[in-house]
Amino acid sequence: MTASVLLIDDEEALVRSISFALKGEGYRAFGAHSGAEGLKMLGQNQPSVVLLDLRLPDMSGMEVLESIRADHPDLPVIMISAHGDTRAAVKAVKLGAADYLTKPFELDELFHVIAAALDRKRMDDEIAFHRHDALGKDGWIGTSPAMLRLAETLGQIARSTSSRVLLLGESGTGKTMAARAIHRQSPRAEGPFIEVNCASLPEQLIEAELFGAEKGAYTGAHQKRVGLVSLAHHGTLFLDEIGELPLAVQAKFLHFLEGGQFRPIGSNNAQSADVRIVAATNRNLAEDVRQGLFREDLFYRLNVIQVALPPLRERAEDVPLLARLFAERYAQEENAPPIRLSEATERCLGQYSWPGNVRELRNLIERLTILRGGALITPDDLPADMLSAPSASGRAPIGHSLADTERALLEDALAEAGGHKSRAAEILGISRHALKRRLQRLGMEG
Ligand SMILES: Nc1ncnc2c1ncn2[C@@H]1O[C@H](COP(=O)(O)OP(=O)(O)O)[C@@H](O)[C@H]1O
Numbered sequence: 001m002t003a004s005v006l007l008i009d010d011e012e013a014l015v016r017s018i019s020f021a022l023k024g025e026g027y028r029a030f031g032a033h034s035g036a037e038g039l040k041m042l043g044q045n046q047p048s049v050v051l052l053d054l055r056l057p058d059m060s061g062m063e064v065l066e067s068i069r070a071d072h073p074d075l076p077v078i079m080i081s082a083h084g085d086t087r088a089a090v091k092a093v094k095l096g097a098a099d100y101l102t103k104p105f106e107l108d109e110l111f112h113v114i115a116a117a118l119d120r121k122r123m124d125d126e127i128a129f130h131r132h133d134a135l136g137k138d139g140w141i142g143t144s145p146a147m148l149r150l151a152e153t154l155g156q157i158a159r160s161t162s163s164r165v166l167l168l169g170e171s172g173t174g175k176t177m178a179a180r181a182i183h184r185q186s187p188r189a190e191g192p193f194i195e196v197n198c199a200s201l202p203e204q205l206i207e208a209e210l211f212g213a214e215k216g217a218y219t220g221a222h223q224k225r226v227g228l229v230s231l232a233h234h235g236t237l238f239l240d241e242i243g244e245l246p247l248a249v250q251a252k253f254l255h256f257l258e259g260g261q262f263r264p265i266g267s268n269n270a271q272s273a274d275v276r277i278v279a280a281t282n283r284n285l286a287e288d289v290r291q292g293l294f295r296e297d298l299f300y301r302l303n304v305i306q307v308a309l310p311p312l313r314e315r316a317e318d319v320p321l322l323a324r325l326f327a328e329r330y331a332q333e334e335n336a337p338p339i340r341l342s343e344a345t346e347r348c349l350g351q352y353s354w355p356g357n358v359r360e361l362r363n364l365i366e367r368l369t370i371l372r373g374g375a376l377i378t379p380d381d382l383p384a385d386m387l388s389a390p391s392a393s394g395r396a397p398i399g400h401s402l403a404d405t406e407r408a409l410l411e412d413a414l415a416e417a418g419g420h421k422s423r424a425a426e427i428l429g430i431s432r433h434a435l436k437r438r439l440q441r442l443g444m445e446g
């Protein structure tokens, strides 16, 4: 969704030129020339951020600010003050304005202040989301539509008493976390949450692990053993990497799912247990079924509700937020000052493919906190394989500094566009204005 900016200022030329510049940066922009008009447009246009002049013809900027704060307490308002009005602007910030700009200001400054205000708003929304949603307790982080939908789905699943859930997703996408979240929000929350990794045990032992065994039932069974299925009674049994369950054990497990009964190894007595099953896999189980590696009947028994956890690279907008919250968390754990990420670093992280998903990101932040606590992390501090950015023309320039990479990208695009800046901007997918700024910053435009 494009963010929209409402600009309330009586200087018509300023309103016009700033609106134009904002549109060039990809914002929607609306202008109002008085306090009353501004407040009216606020209701109609629902802007994401307001730029508000301190001096307006009909009322003071302070009054407009108060009125906005009363009706839209979460809406970021950036004050614009004339030279000499700085004290009033500072007072406005104390009263809840997000920031202020002093005329005359540079466009770069304007863009930066707006982006920062929107960023903070996003963080605030996220924190509010954590506070209000029960999943927050489990530390679930994400503002991308995919993650918000997922959090909602998990809550719904949790409240249904008996449904089985199959969690699908690459390693590190949050399957274990989701399974715990389902349990903790379910009516079984007071019962046990028992986790078993089907890939970690040899075939002979996994059956005993799940269903238990009588003393002497197999070599090495020196005493009677209670199975995890029994231990999970009235709770949730989480079967991780279910795709690795050996076929022989699959049959026994299917039997349990169908009738709620099982027999420990070496025992003639059927036992029963009331458990909710949550299973997870990073394999394509349907494909395994086709190849005869996984029982079709068991697949359908488990696959009552299917939830897919998207890989991190498909929700890059969550990366900076996850990174910052992990930075806070590890700073607390390590009793170290939190690392800060430069804008360029956040951009690199957003473009990286994250084969290890959230786990990889978490490990990176943990390592950086231990090694560089308190530091501003620049792209040079990142592992080299996080720095490559594919170019518009398909080549992948890999530079040690981000500036080099960016320069190469811009050169490529300009060459391809035969030197036409508008065309080059189009190739790069940025505005002409943004291209110009980058060229200036990199000293490529004289
Ligand atoms: N949405 C999320 N918010 C916060 N932390 C997450 C999220 N998803 C995953 N993590 C963290 O990433 C790591 C890997 O998650 P995990 O549930 O173990 O993944 P999986 O079981 O799919 O391999 C864990 O430390 C977990 O806390």
Ligand SMILES: [Mg+2]
Pocket (backbone or CB within 6 Å): 175, 176, 177, 240
């Ligand atoms: Mg896991």
